[in-house]
Amino acid sequence: MLPIFCDYGLYGGMKVAEAIVVQGLKKVYKGHLGDSVAAVDDLNFQVNQGEIFGFIGPNGAGKTTTIKMLLGLLFPSSGKLTVLGKPAGDIEAKKRISYLPESPYFYEHMTGVEVLDFYCKLFKLNAEARKRKIGELLEQVGLTKDGNRALRQYSKGMLQRIGIAQALINDPDLLIFDEPTSGLDPIAHKDIQDLIRSLKEQGKTVFVSSHQLSDIESVCNRVAIINRGKLVKLGTMEELLHIGRTVITISGSQDDLAEQVKPIAERVSVEGDLMRIYVDTEEKVHNVLDTVRGKSCLVSVVPQKQTLEDLFVEIVREGRK
Amino acid sequence: MIIWSIAKATVGDAMRKKVLQIFLVVAIGLIIISLSFSQTLSFSTREGASTDIMLIKSFGLGLMAMAGWLISLVMGVSLIPQEIERRTIYTILSKPVKRYEFIIGKFLGAMLTLALCVACMGIVFIGVVMAKAHGAAVSAASANTGISAAQAGVQKVQIFDINMLWGVVMIYLQFLVLSAVVILFSVFMTPTVNFFMGLGVYIIGVMASMTETMAKSDTMNPVLAGFYKIMHVIIPNFDKFNVTNTLLHPETHIANIAKYTGQVALYGIFYALLMVVLAVIIFEKKEV
Numbered sequence: 367m368l369p370i371f372c373d374y375g376l377y378g379g380m381k382v383a384e385a386i387v388v389q390g391l392k393k394v395y396k397g398h399l400g401d402s403v404a405a406v407d408d409l410n411f412q413v414n415q416g417e418i419f420g421f422i423g424p425n426g427a428g429k430t431t432t433i434k435m436l437l438g439l440l441f442p443s444s445g446k447l448t449v450l451g452k453p454a455g456d457i458e459a460k461k462r463i464s465y466l467p468e469s470p471y472f473y474e475h476m477t478g479v480e481v482l483d484f485y486c487k488l489f490k491l492n493a494e495a496r497k498r499k500i501g502e503l504l505e506q507v508g509l510t511k512d513g514n515r516a517l518r519q520y521s522k523g524m525l526q527r528i529g530i531a532q533a534l535i536n537d538p539d540l541l542i543f544d545e546p547t548s549g550l551d552p553i554a555h556k557d558i559q560d561l562i563r564s565l566k567e568q569g570k571t572v573f574v575s576s577h578q579l580s581d582i583e584s585v586c587n588r589v590a591i592i593n594r595g596k597l598v599k600l601g602t603m604e605e606l607l608h609i610g611r612t613v614i615t616i617s618g619s620q621d622d623l624a625e626q627v628k629p630i631a632e633r634v635s636v637e638g639d640l641m642r643i644y645v646d647t648e649e650k651v652h653n654v655l656d657t658v659r660g661k662s663c664l665v666s667v668v669p670q671k672q673t674l675e676d677l678f679v680e681i682v683r684e685g686r687k
Numbered sequence: 688m689i690i691w692s693i694a695k696a697t698v699g700d701a702m703r704k705k706v707l708q709i710f711l712v713v714a715i716g717l718i719i720i721s722l723s724f725s726q727t728l729s730f731s732t733r734e735g736a737s738t739d740i741m742l743i744k745s746f747g748l749g750l751m752a753m754a755g756w757l758i759s760l761v762m763g764v765s766l767i768p769q770e771i772e773r774r775t776i777y778t779i780l781s782k783p784v785k786r787y788e789f790i791i792g793k794f795l796g797a798m799l800t801l802a803l804c805v806a807c808m809g810i811v812f813i814g815v816v817m818a819k820a821h822g823a824a825v826s827a828a829s830a831n832t833g834i835s836a837a838q839a840g841v842q843k844v845q846i847f848d849i850n851m852l853w854g855v856v857m858i859y860l861q862f863l864v865l866s867a868v869v870i871l872f873s874v875f876m877t878p879t880v881n882f883f884m885g886l887g888v889y890i891i892g893v894m895a896s897m898t899e900t901m902a903k904s905d906t907m908n909p910v911l912a913g914f915y916k917i918m919h920v921i922i923p924n925f926d927k928f929n930v931t932n933t934l935l936h937p938e939t940h941i942a943n944i945a946k947y948t949g950q951v952a953l954y955g956i957f958y959a960l961l962m963v964v965l966a967v968i969i970f971e972k973k974e975v
């Protein structure tokens with residue numbers, strides 16, 4: 367059967383189909399008292415095949431809600447969802463998808479090996495294939511020697527690793543990770559980053575939500591930032607994070623110097639003897655330098671690349687106003 | 688394969704529930720203790736022995752019914768809600784598993800768990816009854832010197848009472864139906880509410896003959912009579928499964944117990960299947 371792709375788009379010069387298409391997605395949770403919360407509100411975005419897509423937002427922004435709708439665990443109040451060309455929750459699509467839930471939890475009476483065996487059976491793998499797969503997966507997530515211990519005795523990070531192992535069983539085309547690095551130690555954390563990079567090399571699509579913005583920044587091609595259920599920013603890292611901000615630090619300035627540079631600068635901060643002047647264009651850098659020349663001691667001029675974290679904080683703060 | 692895997696995981700999970708283990712251990716313990724129920728009241732060996740056996744039989748059947756009732760309620764109310772609460776369902780339903788496969792697997796797991804529990808109690812119970820009957824046969828033989836113990840056993844007390852096996856099967860069928868009802872409810876009710884609903888359904892179901900009389904009563908307000916009629920029709924008739932008296936006094940009831948068990952089994956299985964179908968339909972639209 368030919369895969370039915372919903373749409374075609376241009377990405378990286380290649381003609382590829384979208385892995386996920388979200389159109390006008392809305393989810394309203396109804397409370398017992400008749401009150402209702404729009405956890406996700408008119409969300410629109412697409413995830414191209416082969417890209418690593420970051421999905422970020424503050425606590426309660428609606429990330430998990432969106433992800434659960436993508437998997438057919440929750441049903442949208444309105445809007446349309448297409449995953450690998452199929453409606454969300456489609457059984458054929460699920461064969462090629464994997465999901466790592468937020469703080470995953472498993473039948474705790476089982477051992478690591480047993481629980482993976484259980485999940486392998488849900489993919490109808492035969493005994494031989496299961497055995498081989500389980501060995502590989504435990505090795506990959508570093509749990510080989512703990513495989514025969516009951517999950518009851520696993521730490522949070524070990525459960526997270528089992529969660530990752532179960533998400534790799536079917537060699538999926540689309541991986542949906544909800545906070546994959548939460549609760550992991552720095553080594554495991556790095557392993558996840560490496561895993562995502564290697565998945566990218568294999569041409570997989572990864573949809574990842576995380577609060578570790580530096581991770582997202584370093585592994586993702588594109589990010590969507592949502593706040594209170596609404597999409598506030600969407601684009602590639604290059605599009606979102608502009609370079610161009612420069613910090614000029616001076617010391618021993620006279621009293622009114624701050625007042626003089628304020629009209630030029632974006633922001634001025636004074637800390638004891640040090641004054642930091644933030645400007646966003648090169649022209650302004652020269653202006654500031656002209657202004658302060660002779661009236662203070664120049665400490666440094668540092669061009670800064672905005673980090674995803676800066677952008678995130680800025681956006682969320684703005685949203686609060 | 689998927690349904691079976693889910694069913695097996697369900698049994699493993701359910702059997703590790705502390706409450707369930709406690710019910711089971713206490714019930715089995717009490718059945719064993721019932722061996723010591725003896726001629727404190729009657730000292731005539733022959734009558735005494737058969738009264739004792741009767742006592743053990745009725746005590747054991749009653750106790751198993753009680754334990755089965757608690758086990759099916761406690762297990763049934765939490766089986767599906769717990770999957771959602773502990774989030775184990777996310778990783779299952781995001782695999783190529785159809786929602787109906789999950790529900791059927793859960794039901795099958797519950798039926799197996801219940802079968803395991805009833806079988807454990809039933810084996811101990813039948814063992815206890817046989818031990819007591821054997822003991823009585825031996826003492827009867829020694830009283831009537833000249834006749835061998837075995838002969839006496841055959842003549843006076845039947846060692847293996849097939850009716851007790853039917854009794855155990857009936858208990859299983861009864862709670863199979865109850866747990867099916869509770870599992871259906873659990874798809875849309877919280878465990879606590881469900882526990883009391885299940886309790887209510889069971890009590891009304893046991894009093895099926897009463898609801899039937901009420902429904903037919905001429906003096907009854909027609910609205911109320913209609914209400915009783917509906918209750919009688921939709922709530923499973925648990926009274927049908929209550930055969931303790933017939934089993935204990937087979938001589939006074941001329942029923943063919945095997946045939947009756949078969950009929951009731953059909954009724955029970957049909958009812959349980961109906962619950963499964965309804966649960967599948969409702970779960971299809973359930974958010975987890």
Ligand SMILES: Nc1ncnc2c1ncn2[C@@H]1O[C@H](COP(=O)(O)OP(=O)(O)OP(=O)(O)O)[C@@H](O)[C@H]1O
Pocket residue numbers: 395396403405423424425426427428429430431432468
């Ligand atoms: N089952 C529910 N019933 C009612 N409201 C809910 C439910 N689940 C989530 N919400 C609400 O929906 C909003 C979005 O929640 P969601 O879990 O999607 O956030 P999130 O972005 O994943 O947050 P976090 O970063 O903390 O994981 C929140 O306001 C939350 O209170």
Ligand SMILES: [Mg+2]
Pocket residue numbers: 429430431468544
């Ligand atoms: Mg979340």
